[in-house]
Amino acid sequence: MPPTERYHVDRSWPLCLPERGPVPGAAPQQLLNHRYRLDVRIGSGGMGDVWRGHDEARDGALVAIKLMPEGLDEVDRRRFEREVRVLQEITHPSVVPLLDIGWQGDSLFYVMEYVGPISLEDVFLAHPQGLPEARWPWLIERAGEVLDALAHLHQQRLVHRDVKPSNILLRFAANAASSADDWQLLSGGRALLADLGLVARTDVDSALTQSALGTPQYMAPEQIESPASVDERSDLWSVGILLYRGLAGRLPFQRLSDALSRRAPEPLPPMSIAMKDAISTLMEFEPHRRPPDASHAAALLRSAISDTPSDAPSVEISRRSMPTFTGRQSARDSMLEAARLAARGEGRWLHIEGERGHGKTWLVSRSDFRSRALVEEQLQHFNGTFDGREPHSGFRVVLEQVLGHIARNSGAESASEALGRWGGHLAGAFPRLCGHGWIEGCAVVDTASPPEIIQERVLESVVQVLTTDAEVEPRTLVLEDLHFCDEFDIELLRRLTIASLDLPILVITT
Known part of the structure; x- marks a missing residue:
């Protein structure tokens, strides 16, 4: 039975965060809510610490637990609350599932499926010269799964804003992979999109969505220049950047100013024209020149790797793409x-x-x-x-x-x-x-x-x-x-x- 069926998360449960605070003194072996025992911190950032833990109500089953960090200002506290709300709304096979929400005294935490220790960033670090060509189809399929997850978010007017290799976890069969090197022996696996701490609603204009937040190397130009104008196509740029890095072993722009100045990226390694075009279109500087949505982008990538025509409707490109103005x-x-x-x-x-x-x-x-x-x-x-x-x-x-x-x-x-x-x-x-x-x-x-x-x-x-x-x-x-x-x-x-x-x-x- 999938992990999400072992829990019953009330997805309409209201949150009231302003009077709440961080879990004080989180430490190994601490027991949260009389059920979840912290084991080891596996991630840390401005939007919270993530711990591997054990669910003692399920014979010590592994889970991932995210705790509200200390010292948050009001805006970041609201972001943490929003992340929980979004996870309550999202159910998709390529998004790390929410299992439970809890309080430790006056402190909020939430529990997710423990996917495993390997992220796409680990894979890239294990192959600093880029993935071998024989594994390109594997990477394209994982990117397609990420785009499937983004399409689901985008349908609900949500933009992730922080798509990067370390936020893409890889789920393999139990005990199939223990390190980023072992993945080379595998032909399967699934990519799961994680960390929705910076997610923004495209139909809401607020201080939460007008900040230039994200990871600069993967942020679209408009995400830095005009945060309030970011939409779903900004996430597509990020997918293009991580694909480029996975194939070439380097980022396409050596400096952030290169992207902001619209300088052409370094060439991709030799590959089919279809694949090069599919990746390049994700990295178009102007949003209206990128694919119109994540589903279209996924279809382009999958057709490029399989050498079969894409079923994506070309009419959408015409609807969203406008010619660059040249008369001024x-x-x-x-x-x-x-x-x-x-x-x-x-x-x-x-x-x-x-x-x-x-x-x-x-x-x-x-x-x-x-x-x-x-x-x-x-x-x-x-x-x-x-x-x-x-x-x-x-x-x-x-x-x-x-x-x-x-x-x-x-x-x-x-x-x-x-x-x-x-x-x-x-x-x-x-x-x-x-x-x-x-x-x-x-x-x-x-x-x-x-x-x-x-x-x-x-x-x-x-x-x-x-x-x-x-x-x-x-x-x-x-x-x-x-x-x-x-x-x-x-x-x-x-x-x-x-x-x-x-x-x-x-x-x-x-």
Whole structure:
């Protein structure tokens, strides 16, 4: 009977984490919840420690136990809670299954199937020159299983965000493999996706999903440049990178800046055109040029290794792939020059005009301008769009990104301080900013003041936030679709551009 059938996990069980804490003093032989005895720590990271343990209710059966680590801030505590919630929702043969959830006093832990000691990272380390060609089909099949698991996550609007060899465990028959070298004797095995600590919902906009989190060598360019825009295709990039490493014995980019600058990777070893194309398409710099989903990517890989035509529908590629905009070379060059000057303290405002569909959004958000401004000039990128439905939506989104950036780096109190003495007034002008704790942490303000006084205070507070720490953190502030602006937005833009003149800030509007 499979391990998941021996346990009964209540997948609707509510979690209430804020008053909970880490398991204190976790140590070998400690007994959790009168049932699970810790044996040895087998993994450790910012999102928790993983122990091999024994289930004494099942004659000492091996299990893996993840404990909430000590010293978590509020955001990371919520991430740990979210990981448990996601595992409650996920049942797939290529995802490490959740077996139980428990409390040790006031401390949360959860129990997973113990898959074994070998990960894909162990296999790669055992073959530093790359896997032998005879084992390429084995690796492709394991990658296909990972993509099957990702397809299941993606169907539920979940993005893993940390797909890498060490998070892919290998399950073999009992006692079949004791080391990463023994795998060469096997023709079977199954890959299981583990560690959902950084999983994000693509339909939720929150501080949990706007951080550039992951393992840099396997992170897609957009995952670093614009965390809030990450979607399912970012996971596909990671699968492409790990496949490249497994086949070539090295990473495709020697430096992170090579990927962000869109430099071509080192060539793959000699292989069939179909396989090379399948892997290369996973590593396309622009997300819309990658396969449209994980199922399509798995079909491409499996057909490449078997030399049979893929059943994946080509219509999906046409639907998701848009041609690269090419008519704004001079505008891009002007933007790069303005970024260079802004980074040196000569603030700039650029306005880009053009008919709808002429590529303005692509130019400011998806061309290589963002990565080059980040890599060459160290300009952080914040982007908001006015939509004509929510008042001041462009400024609200940029404010949320900047305040979230401050809170992640320095804490929520610093975000409240950045709002200044009049920050409490932003609750009226930007109600969707409430709930993060930033406005709530500001001093109480007199909401009975005359409207024109309150507006002046809001303008002062917004400009203060958007220029805070710019001397040490140069930035690009992009505001799109100004035709939806009202008088308040235009006045705020005027004051922002004036305040930015002597700061390393580039303001771009469309």
